[in-house]
Amino acid sequence: MKGIRQLADYLDISIGTVSRALNGKPDVNDDTRRRVLEAAEKLGYVANQSGRSLRQGATNVIGLMTGSDTQAVENADNFFLGVTDGLQSVFSTHNLDLIVLPCPAEEDPDEYLKRMVARRMVDAMVISSTSRIDKRVDFLKQTRLPFVTLGRTGSSTDHAWIDLDFEGVARTAVARLAAAGHRSIAVAAPDTDINLGYIFLEGYRKGLEDASLPYDEKLIIRARSSEQGGYHAASEWLQMRPRPTALILIYELMAIGLYRRLAEVKLRAGQDLAVIGFREGPSGQFLEPRLTSFRMSLRDLGVSVGKTLLSTMPAYSSFYPQQPKHIVWPMQLIPGDSDITNLQSR
Amino acid sequence: MKGIRQLADYLDISIGTVSRALNGKPDVNDDTRRRVLEAAEKLGYVANQSGRSLRQGATNVIGLMTGSDTQAVENADNFFLGVTDGLQSVFSTHNLDLIVLPCPAEEDPDEYLKRMVARRMVDAMVISSTSRIDKRVDFLKQTRLPFVTLGRTGSSTDHAWIDLDFEGVARTAVARLAAAGHRSIAVAAPDTDINLGYIFLEGYRKGLEDASLPYDEKLIIRARSSEQGGYHAASEWLQMRPRPTALILIYELMAIGLYRRLAEVKLRAGQDLAVIGFREGPSGQFLEPRLTSFRMSLRDLGVSVGKTLLSTMPAYSSFYPQQPKHIVWPMQLIPGDSDITNLQSR
Numbered sequence: 058m059k060g061i062r063q064l065a066d067y068l069d070i071s072i073g074t075v076s077r078a079l080n081g082k083p084d085v086n087d088d089t090r091r092r093v094l095e096a097a098e099k100l101g102y103v104a105n106q107s108g109r110s111l112r113q114g115a116t117n118v119i120g121l122m123t124g125s126d127t128q129a130v131e132n133a134d135n136f137f138l139g140v141t142d143g144l145q146s147v148f149s150t151h152n153l154d155l156i157v158l159p160c161p162a163e164e165d166p167d168e169y170l171k172r173m174v175a176r177r178m179v180d181a182m183v184i185s186s187t188s189r190i191d192k193r194v195d196f197l198k199q200t201r202l203p204f205v206t207l208g209r210t211g212s213s214t215d216h217a218w219i220d221l222d223f224e225g226v227a228r229t230a231v232a233r234l235a236a237a238g239h240r241s242i243a244v245a246a247p248d249t250d251i252n253l254g255y256i257f258l259e260g261y262r263k264g265l266e267d268a269s270l271p272y273d274e275k276l277i278i279r280a281r282s283s284e285q286g287g288y289h290a291a292s293e294w295l296q297m298r299p300r301p302t303a304l305i306l307i308y309e310l311m312a313i314g315l316y317r318r319l320a321e322v323k324l325r326a327g328q329d330l331a332v333i334g335f336r337e338g339p340s341g342q343f344l345e346p347r348l349t350s351f352r353m354s355l356r357d358l359g360v361s362v363g364k365t366l367l368s369t370m371p372a373y374s375s376f377y378p379q380q381p382k383h384i385v386w387p388m389q390l391i392p393g394d395s396d397i398t399n400l401q402s403r
Numbered sequence: 404m405k406g407i408r409q410l411a412d413y414l415d416i417s418i419g420t421v422s423r424a425l426n427g428k429p430d431v432n433d434d435t436r437r438r439v440l441e442a443a444e445k446l447g448y449v450a451n452q453s454g455r456s457l458r459q460g461a462t463n464v465i466g467l468m469t470g471s472d473t474q475a476v477e478n479a480d481n482f483f484l485g486v487t488d489g490l491q492s493v494f495s496t497h498n499l500d501l502i503v504l505p506c507p508a509e510e511d512p513d514e515y516l517k518r519m520v521a522r523r524m525v526d527a528m529v530i531s532s533t534s535r536i537d538k539r540v541d542f543l544k545q546t547r548l549p550f551v552t553l554g555r556t557g558s559s560t561d562h563a564w565i566d567l568d569f570e571g572v573a574r575t576a577v578a579r580l581a582a583a584g585h586r587s588i589a590v591a592a593p594d595t596d597i598n599l600g601y602i603f604l605e606g607y608r609k610g611l612e613d614a615s616l617p618y619d620e621k622l623i624i625r626a627r628s629s630e631q632g633g634y635h636a637a638s639e640w641l642q643m644r645p646r647p648t649a650l651i652l653i654y655e656l657m658a659i660g661l662y663r664r665l666a667e668v669k670l671r672a673g674q675d676l677a678v679i680g681f682r683e684g685p686s687g688q689f690l691e692p693r694l695t696s697f698r699m700s701l702r703d704l705g706v707s708v709g710k711t712l713l714s715t716m717p718a719y720s721s722f723y724p725q726q727p728k729h730i731v732w733p734m735q736l737i738p739g740d741s742d743i744t745n746l747q748s749r
Binding site: 062063064066067118138141142145146149154155156157158159161162163164171172173174175176177178196199200283284285287288310313314316317320339340342343344345 | 408409412413464487491495502503508509510520521522524542629630634656659660662666685688689690691
């Protein structure tokens with residue numbers, strides 16, 4: 058692959074002509090020269106893209122590293138597709154392209170990130186699925202590569218980050234259930250070191266405190282963030298004595314497995330157990346009964362992540378003078394039919 | 404960003420030492436020199452990665468372009484996450500990294516691909532969500548960049564491709580339903596130009612022919628490949644007179660919306676309507692009733708796509724002498740409870 062060939066292919070003219078136009082040779086007509094230079098500009102070409110990268114240290118590419126562990130993958134489904142859309146809408150106004158760097162399941166995320174940074178493909182990074190102690194953040198700080206994390210960590214607070222309001226969601230869910238008369242509220246939480254699990258449980262604890270309900274570790278069900286995890290959580294719930302009357306899920310697709318497990322024993326969410334899911338998604342909306350969950354725009358989240366990242370980059374910060382460096386992203390409760398239970402009748 | 408800095412950060416030693424080790428200066432001890440050269444090798448560094456790319460034309464990176472239109476995105480969920488895992492397992496044995504290039508929704512896929520190729524970030528491409536007439540294939544042929552398509556097109560057959568057996572799935576589904584006594588079998592097909600829709604309907608037509616059933620265009624319901632599309636398909640089905648007794652879905656998540664719409668009118672799949680979905684996935688398995696669908700390993704598919712791509716690249720072809728250039732990927736029917744109906748009782 059010769060670089061100039063792509064430009065020639067793109068314009069559908071000969072390599073020789075492109076070369077002569079780029080090098081200011083006189084035997085090229087003005088229209089052609091303009092077309093070549095415009096295309097070179099548009100493609101970020103400037104005679105030699107790789108040579109230019111060496112000189113300017115700019116690739117005009119931003120990387121998004123996505124999680125590697127099974128849970129992150131299960132959880133990802135179209136979350137990243139929505140966020141990617143928002144990121145690109147911001148980056149494209151600066152002629153920046155987004156590439157996704159999916160860390161292989163069997164590879165250490167810290168090593169993977171180091172290798173990707175060493176490849177010098179990107180000018181900045183977005184990293185996601187942050188764990189409680191995340192070495193990637195320390196590494197990126199060292200490199201001075203601009204970055205933003207989608208998700209907080211427990212080990213660094215001063216870098217740029219945006220995180221969903223897991224605490225607010227858990228607290229609101231507990232308040233809603235407590236107001237409906239529930240005194241025994243269980244929660245299905247992640248069984249990994251992902252940071253959002255800690256924040257979610259902290260919100261759950263505060264919600265119980267707000268409602269003057271006791272915190273009981275036995276009401277925390279550890280499960281995978283998947284349909285299978287929801288099935289497992291329902292099985293655990295069935296074995297509890299006394300059974301909690303309500304259950305809050307960390308991940309909305311858990312509801313599919315949970316509904317299935319309840320149906321197997323002729324029970325039903327919104328009747329025998331009040332259920333509140335996490336993010337409103339197409340599956341939850343179409344479940345029967347419809348899942349009570351929390352609304353947010355993935356695209357808007359992506360836009361904000363993009364703006365926060367650019368606000369930390371010298372070349373772009375002047376475009377986003379007001380962009381906060383730390384954002385807890387709000388989510389709005391959307392009532393469904395899954396958390397309506399008649400406590401009196403039992 | 405200076406390139407040598409990443410190497411220094413990675414090794415946690417000074418830039419000066421790394422530079423001296425790389426340049427063969429004598430004042431570096433042998434252990435350190437070995438560590439630096441190993442890391443440089445491991446990271447594909449060889450003194451100057453970008454300079455090396457210019458000389459050798461090799462980036463050691465493979466790109467996977469994912470679809471841009473809404474349907475492709477809706478359909479993607481964890482399909483690509485599974486395939487990516489398989490691709491990486493093959494690429495990693497050759498020290499190749501995979502990057503995902505998500506075409507923005509508002510951008511023309513042909514133009515996007517041209518720009519990405521012009522960026523010279525990748526040595527080869529995997530493109531997906533192929534349409535009936537796909538200009539990207541013609542463009543890639545021109546560039547001589549090695550590539551494989553995940554999905555066939557109607558406009559080119561000689562390039563390397565792997566495609567799911569949409570024809571076999573539709574034909575098998577019709578045969579199964581016909582054997583159970585169904586005479587009126589509807590199908591929910593994509594409402595776009597995606598090539599798999601054509602192949603799926605061709606299989607459906609052949610299946611009807613095999614069973615000596617008439618082909619009737621009125622039994623083709625056009626719908627989006629999403630939960631919402633399934634809801635819509637069920638609404639369409641409810642209005643048909645006479646109502647078909649069976650429905651084949653092009654996308655398994657459609658079942659969630661379909662089940663919901665049926666529940667709203669007190670009907671049920673596997674009782675009032677026989678339903679067969681497409682790919683077996685976690686949602687379908689946990690639906691009540693469990694969805695009859697077709698099993699395949701996304702990871703194995705990714706492995707095969709990776710091998711086929713490498714078999715077309717001069718530097719790697721000797722590793723995969725037996726790898727076919729064209730593969731129709733088989734899928735195996737897994738009976739659930741959604742297509743069991745008692746035709747006699749109605």
